[in-house]
Amino acid sequence: xxxxRVRNGVLCESSPKITLNHFSKVSNPKSIHGIYPYRxxxxxxxxxxVISQLPSTAVLLDPFCGTGTIVxxxxxxxxxxxxxxxxxxxxxxxxxxxxLIDAELVLDTLSSAISAAQSQTSFPRxxxxxxxxxxPDTADQIMxxxxxxxxxxxxxxxxxYGAICVAARACNGWLWTSTSIGRINLPLRKxxxxxxxxxxxxxxxxxxxxxxxxxxxxxxxxxISEIIEENSIDIVYTSPPYFDAxxxxxxxxxxxLEILDMDRALVRKGLIQRHSTYRKDMRxxxxxxxKVIHEHSLIIFVVGDRLVHGNLIKGSEFFTEIAPWINPYxxxxxxxxxxxxxxxxxxxxxxxxxxxxxDLAKGGRSQN
Ligand SMILES: C[S@@+](CC[C@H](N)C(=O)[O-])C[C@H]1O[C@@H](n2cnc3c(N)ncnc32)[C@H](O)[C@@H]1O
Numbered sequence: 206x207x208x209x210r211v212r213n214g215v216l217c218e219s220s221p222k223i224t225l226n227h228f229s230k231v232s233n234p235k236s237i238h239g240i241y242p243y244r245x246x247x248x249x250x251x252x253x254x255v256i257s258q259l260p261s262t263a264v265l266l267d268p269f270c271g272t273g274t275i276v277x278x279x280x281x282x283x284x285x286x287x288x289x290x291x292x293x294x295x296x297x298x299x300x301x302x303x304x305l306i307d308a309e310l311v312l313d314t315l316s317s318a319i320s321a322a323q324s325q326t327s328f329p330r331x332x333x334x335x336x337x338x339x340x341p342d343t344a345d346q347i348m349x350x351x352x353x354x355x356x357x358x359x360x361x362x363x364x365x366y367g368a369i370c371v372a373a374r375a376c377n378g379w380l381w382t383s384t385s386i387g388r389i390n391l392p393l394r395k396x397x398x399x400x401x402x403x404x405x406x407x408x409x410x411x412x413x414x415x416x417x418x419x420x421x422x423x424x425x426x427x428x429i430s431e432i433i434e435e436n437s438i439d440i441v442y443t444s445p446p447y448f449d450a451x452x453x454x455x456x457x458x459x460x461x462l463e464i465l466d467m468d469r470a471l472v473r474k475g476l477i478q479r480h481s482t483y484r485k486d487m488r489x490x491x492x493x494x495x496k497v498i499h500e501h502s503l504i505i506f507v508v509g510d511r512l513v514h515g516n517l518i519k520g521s522e523f524f525t526e527i528a529p530w531i532n533p534y535x536x537x538x539x540x541x542x543x544x545x546x547x548x549x550x551x552x553x554x555x556x557x558x559x560x561x562x563x564d565l566a567k568g569g570r571s572q573n
Contacts, residue, residue, distance in 0.1 A: 220503055223562050225538045226254050237412035240405070241298045241367040243272040244456035247444040247507060252278045255442065255505065255560070259284070263439040268426040268494055271453070273299025273419075275442050280416035287438075288421045289429055291475040292453050294366070294462060296423040301363030303419040308410050311360060315406050318357070319399050322349040335463040337389060338373045339396075346398035347372065351464060360413060364406035369464060370457040371405060372396050386456055425475055427489045430496040438497045444507035445490075446476065448483045448518060480513065488527045495529045495570070504530060504563040521561045532568030533561050 228250050232238065238249045252275050259265070261283035267275040270288030272295050279286035280303050288299050329352070330336070331344040339347065347369055354365055374381045377390040424432050446453070453476060454462060454469045462469045477486040498504065508520030521535040537559045 220564055220566075221258070222534065223255055223258055223505060223536060223560065225251065225536050225560065227538050228254075237277060237302045237409050238272075238274055239367075240302065240363050240409045241272055242370050242457050243295060243298065244453055244458065245444070245447070245451055246272055247274050249274050249278060251507075252442075253281070256282045256284075259440055259442075259503070264437060265440045265442055266433065266438040266494075266497065267443045268429055268441065268490065269443045269445045270299050270421065271295045271444070273302045273421065275444070276419050276421065277302045277415070279442070280419045283416050285417055286419040287433065288419065289424050289426050289432070290421075291423065291425045292458075292472055293423050294458055294465075294467065294472070295453065296421050297359055298363045298366070299421045300359035301361075302413075303421065304359050305414050305418055306358055306360055308413065311358065311406070311410060314357065314361060315403065318350070318353050318361070319403060321353045322346070323399065325349045325352060328352045332463055332466070335460045338387070338393075338460060339376045340393040343372055343376055343396045343398050347464065350398065350402060360410075361406060364409065365402055366461045368398065368402040368405040369461055372398050372401050373457065373460055375401070387459075427477070427486060427493060429490070429493045433497040435496050436499040438502060439499070440503045440505070441494055441498060442505040445487065446478055447509075447511060448480065448487075448520075448523065449511045449513050452478065484523075484527060491528050498565070500569075501566045503565070504528075506561045508535075508559050508561050510559075521559060524561050528563065529571055530563040530565060530568055531571045533563045536560050536562065 228248075232248060233250055236249060238246070256265075256275070256278045259279075259282070264285045265275075265279045265287070267273075267279075267286070267288045270276050270290045271292070273288050276286045276288035276299055286303070288296075288303075290296050290299065328345070328349045331339065331348050336344050350365060354362060357365065375396045376393045377388070378394060380390045381388065422432055452473065454473050459469065462472065477483060477490065479486075494504075506524055508524055510517060510519050512518075521533075525533055
């Protein structure tokens with residue numbers, strides 16, 4: 206007879222309450238997560254802390270995985286982790302962080318790619334919009350490198366795209382902060398992109414191959430049951446798109462998408478980020494997620510309060526109302542000294558450090 210709560214090799218009895226810790230910082234630069242500055246990237250320290258309380262035999266799904274912070278930390282904990290995101294650029298980074306690769310081979314590929322880029326005689330000019338952020342010589346080096354990157358493993362692509370972001374800041378005298386990305390600071394400095402890329406690719410290499418293979422799917426989570434088997438997921442842990450229309454194709458990704466000639470508007474169209482349809486879209490995604498979990502699953506959403514058009518929307522209340530599950534508990538903690546902490550103080554909002562947890566063994570599903 207199957208033990209209570211054992212489904213995919215995990216979760217016996219209902220789980221002890223998840224806790225959040227008060228950490229003095231939210232990010233760890235000495236990790237894989239600094240490889241690319243994705244907008245909305247969550248704290249890996251928080252993710253690792255939550256995951257450390259979960260059984261390593263569980264199958265974990267992050268349906269809005271972005272650059273794979275949760276997927277990577279779950280992999281490092283020994284879990285079978287699956288990430289889904291409908292932003293192809295985010296998925297490349299998530300794959301790059303979690304794919305199992307031969308480090309020696311990566312270094313060989315890196316050296317020969319840099320030599321190949323240096324000897325390119327013809328290469329495309331950088332499109333005008335992103336070119337304004339780079340010294341012309343640096344822009345040419347970036348385009349040469351992009352030209353030879355077609356056979357790169359995802360890790361090297363992630364390092365390349367991360368290096369483009371570093372170069373953009375460096376060309377602008379390192380003056381960009383999270384609120385001033387895109388402000389041009391003349392004269393633009395000339396940066397040797399080959400060494401920037403080389404350093405970046407070497408820097409994060411030691412953090413790869415931390416656990417079992419993970420899967421990353423570029424897909425719309427509003428139809429997630431088309432790609433994930435029903436009843437197959439033990440734990441859903443995610444930081445969903447926010448309801449104040451945060452643009453996940455903006456920030457540094459705007460520059461990278463334009464350089465890669467990827468259709469930003471099209472990417473954006475496939476994401477939940479319109480305030481007017483947010484509720485309907487998110488409800489659809491939750492109903493789909495419900496199909497791939499089972500009656501003992503644990504669902505953890507990183508939520509927060511947001512000021513939208515002057516109205517305070519409480520994330521935990523919003524998700525409690527629309528979720529197809531009942532009796533969640535909410536865990537909160539105070540802010541660490543981050544820039545967003547300051548904004549939240551001004552707006553009297555609370556953000557990243559809140560989770561809402563549905564333990565289906567205790568709570569169950571709603572009737573409607
Ligand atoms: C808060 S971010 C997640 C960030 C991630 N935890 C990280 O650390 O990088 C929310 C993500 O939801 C994704 N997203 C929005 N709508 C989606 C959809 N319909 N299907 C799948 N992913 C979607 C966005 O592309 C974005 O990466």
